[in-house]
Amino acid sequence: MFDFTPATSEAARLLEGVREDHFTALTPCDKWRVAELLDHLAGLCLAFTAAAGKTSPSTGASSPGDWREQLQHRLATLAEAWTHPTAWEGTTEAGGVTMPGRTCAVVALDEVVVHSWDLAVATGQEVVVHPPVAATLHGFWSARDDTGAxxxxxxxxxxxxxxxxxxxxxxxxxxxxxxxxxxxxxxSLSRG
Structure with a gap:
């Protein structure tokens, strides 16, 4: 098990630096602008929170004007969901893919951290990634199966x-x- 809080807290901090005039800014994700990246981050929080609880994702309640607080709440809920040992046991499903709970946790961490970087560079901010988090993600992405492939x-x-x-x-x-x-x-970043 690892703690999601450093990653989710950093993502929540970055949201404070996002202005509405950033919504149309390009991101490193070719197909997404900042607004679409924020929507994706909100959705993945719901999906991976449900995966931790071995349940189906809810659509989540939303109300106009408080997108930042809602997303910060979803990030905190995601981190809390993965504090339960049962989240890491057996198999679970996220995004239509069934996988071991431990693998799902790393995929969720990857989604939060890499998309935090996407958001940071798209909005002119710096992201802080703690060394243990970077090492976990590097191990995941550079892994090879038993055959060496x-x-x-x-x-x-x-x-x-x-x-x-x-x-x-x-x-x-x-x-x-x-x-x-x-x-x-x-x-180019709009300054205000």
Whole structure:
């Protein structure tokens, strides 16, 4: 087991720096603007919270104007859901994929941390990724199966890996493995 709180707290902190004029800004995810990335983050919180409880995801209550508080609440709920040992046991399902609970936890962590980076660079912020979190994600993405073959990289979701020097920081290597260029920055950020 590991603690989700450093990752979810960092994502919640980054939300404070997102302004409505950022909503149309490009992100490192080719198909998403910031608003779409925020929607995805909200949805994945529900999906992986349900996966921890071995239940079906709820749609979650929402009300206009409080998107930031709702998403911060969902992040905190996600972290709390994975504090229960039963979340890590047996199998569970998220996004239509059945997997061991332990694997699902790492996938959830990956989603939160990598999309936090996406959000940070799209909005001109810096993300803090704790070394144990980066090491967990690096181990997941660089894992090989028993035959020595690389595990699927989910290129259809994250994109093909980007070459990053082995001397680069561990989280930069994770970004490369998830199809991101660690040097990506928004072409222009609106300032207000």
């Amino acid at each position: 690389e595990l699927p990289r989910r290129a259809e979701i994250f994109g093909h890996p980007v070459a990053v020097p082995v001397t680069a920081p561990v989280f930069d290597q994770v970004l490369g493995l998830t199809g991101r260029d660690p040097l990506w920055r928004a072409a």
